[in-house]
Amino acid sequence: MTSILVTGGCGFIGSNFIQLVLEQEADVQVVNFDALTYAGNLANLSDVAQHPRYRFVHGDITDAEAVRAAMKGVQSVVHFAAESHVDRSIQDSGPFVRTNIVGTQILLDAARSAGVKRFVHVSTDEVYGSLGETGAFTEETPLAPNSPYSASKAASDLLVRSYVHTFHFPALITRCSNNYGPYQFPEKLIPLFISNLMQDQPVPVYGDGQNVRDWIHVRDHCTGILAVWKRGRVGEVYNLGGRSERTNLQLTHALLEALGKPKSLIRYVPDRPGHDRRYAIDCRKAESELAWHPTFVFEDGLRQTIDWYRGHADWIASIRTGEYLKYYERQYGTLTKETHP
Numbered sequence: 015m016t017s018i019l020v021t022g023g024c025g026f027i028g029s030n031f032i033q034l035v036l037e038q039e040a041d042v043q044v045v046n047f048d049a050l051t052y053a054g055n056l057a058n059l060s061d062v063a064q065h066p067r068y069r070f071v072h073g074d075i076t077d078a079e080a081v082r083a084a085m086k087g088v089q090s091v092v093h094f095a096a097e098s099h100v101d102r103s104i105q106d107s108g109p110f111v112r113t114n115i116v117g118t119q120i121l122l123d124a125a126r127s128a129g130v131k132r133f134v135h136v137s138t139d140e141v142y143g144s145l146g147e148t149g150a151f152t153e154e155t156p157l158a159p160n161s162p163y164s165a166s167k168a169a170s171d172l173l174v175r176s177y178v179h180t181f182h183f184p185a186l187i188t189r190c191s192n193n194y195g196p197y198q199f200p201e202k203l204i205p206l207f208i209s210n211l212m213q214d215q216p217v218p219v220y221g222d223g224q225n226v227r228d229w230i231h232v233r234d235h236c237t238g239i240l241a242v243w244k245r246g247r248v249g250e251v252y253n254l255g256g257r258s259e260r261t262n263l264q265l266t267h268a269l270l271e272a273l274g275k276p277k278s279l280i281r282y283v284p285d286r287p288g289h290d291r292r293y294a295i296d297c298r299k300a301e302s303e304l305a306w307h308p309t310f311v312f313e314d315g316l317r318q319t320i321d322w323y324r325g326h327a328d329w330i331a332s333i334r335t336g337e338y339l340k341y342y343e344r345q346y347g348t349l350t351k352e353t354h355p
Contacts, residue, residue, distance in 0.1 A: 015067075017043045018243075019088040021075055021121065022095030024048040026198040027136070029058035031092065031236040036062055038240070043067045047084045048095070049074040053199040057329060075117035081124045090132040091125050092243060093118065096170075099201055100140070100163045104287055107162035114166035115173070122177050122185075133185040134243050135174045139228070139253070140164035141189065144290035150228075151189075152296045153251040160288050171251075178249040186246045188239055191255040191295040194315065195232035196322040200333060204316075207266065208323045209330050211273045221285030223263030226292040230256030231310035231319075238297075241304040252304070255295025258312035268313075272320055 018035065022028045023046030032044050048054045050072060062068050073080035075095050085091075095117065097103065097110045118135070125133050142151040143158030157172075159165040177183040194204045207217045238254035246252055260268075270277060300306050323330060 015041055015043055016090065017045060017088045018090045018092055019045045019047055019084060021047050021091070021093045022054065023070075024050060024054035024056055024058055025094060025098075026053070026058075026195075026202075027193055027232055027235060028094040029055075029197050030195065030232045031094070031239060032059060032068070033062060034233070034236045034240060036065055036067060044069070045084060045088060046070045047073050047075070047081070053098075053201075055197075055199075055333070057332070058197045075121050076112055078120045078124065081120055082127070085124045085128040085130070088128060088130060090134075090243065091121065091130055092134045092136065092239065093121060094136050095121075096136075096167065098138075098163065100161045101201070101286065103161055103163035103166070107166070110163055110166040114163075115169045118170040118173055122173065122183070126177070126181060126183060131184055132243060133174075133183065134239060134246075135171065135185060135187045136239060137167050137171050137187055137189045138164065139189050139191050139255070139293050139295055140290065141168040141171060142293075145292040145294055147292070150255075150294040150296040151253060153189075153253055153299055160290055175249075184248045186242055186248060187251045188242050189251060189253050189295075190235050190238070191228035191230050191293060193232045193235055194229055195319055196326075197329075198232070200330060203262065203265070204269070204319065205323060205330075207269050208273070208320055211269060211275045211279065212324065212327070212330075214275070214279070216279045216281040217266060217269075218281050218283045219262060219266055220283060220289060223266065223282070224261050224291075225289060226259050226261050226294070227265075228255050228294045229258040229260060229265075229312055230254065230295075230308060231312075231315040234308040234310050238300055238304075238306050238308075241300070241306040245304050247303070252300045253295045253297045254300055254306075254308075255297040256308045256310065256312065257295075257297075259292075259294055260312070268316065269320070272317060 157168045159168040198205045
């Protein structure tokens with residue numbers, strides 16, 4: 015029996031990954047190490063809380079002693095834990111530096127001491143910066159992060175790379191495009207817009223709405239991470255994308271149509287500082303080396319995601335309170351007046 019330490023397993027992608035592993039890997043035990051910050055939710059894993067191959071440990075990756083204790087008996091680490099929202103990093107970059115950089119360093123040192131045999135560091139395409147109108151990010155694209163969030167992730171990527179080179183540490187890095195699917199915290203675009211529209215509330219579109227993102231269903235992302243853990247080459251980077259580019263405005267119109275809501279609910283808000291114009295992932299390396307392929311057609315995945323949020327109104331209501339509402343008002347204002355780009 016192999017034991018994996020999953021950091022940030024109560025978050026959106028981490029919880030989906032844990033569910034996938036417990037479902038498909040009968041010889042793998044999962045230790046979920048999570049600080050339960052605002053985006054970490056134990057309810058995301060309520061269905062597996064009593065699973066015999068699952069154990070939850072409450073802890074912060076910046077706490078070296080807690081990390082070392084959680085690492086005992088573990089053969090692999092899959093590292094999701096991160097501050098991950100660009101807008102929040104613009105408001106205050108401190109938590110991003112502490113968690114994404116210092117936390118990763120502490121985790122790497124603990125994993126080395128514990129003799130971990132496999133370490134998968136989950137990163138983002140945002141470390142590559144912004145693309146022009148054509149082309150896609152490959153694993154050889156130079157890092158050029160443009161936000162405090164992406165800069166902190168690029169720094170953590172480079173730390174992982176340095177440990178491979180200096181200590182022959184058995185690490186691998188994944189970089190994904192924008193994720194969507196169940197259990198995503200509703201500060202991110204798709205769940206934010208779905209939950210707003212379900213209540214006939216306006217949706218905030220940055221700038222002219224022409225920023226382009228490549229979307230991957232969280233299940234496809236998690237199967238890619240699992241493939242990297244099982245078959246990836248140590249020291250390598252693997253891009254994981256969905257080949258589903260959409261402008262933010264195209265996506266907004268698709269959500270309005272799917273939910274039967276009027277275009278008058280669109281509110282154009284001042285653009286985010288340093289907003290990257292376009293991302294796109296070239297994932298041919300993962301496809302050719304790992305026999306992995308994204309399987310979700312975007313329209314089908316989006317429809318399933320909408321259905322999931324419609325069926326989990328209590329989950330949304332439990333989150334859209336308190337500090338979330340204060341953050342939303344700071345970021346977008348009250349959105350009471352119809353505006354145009």
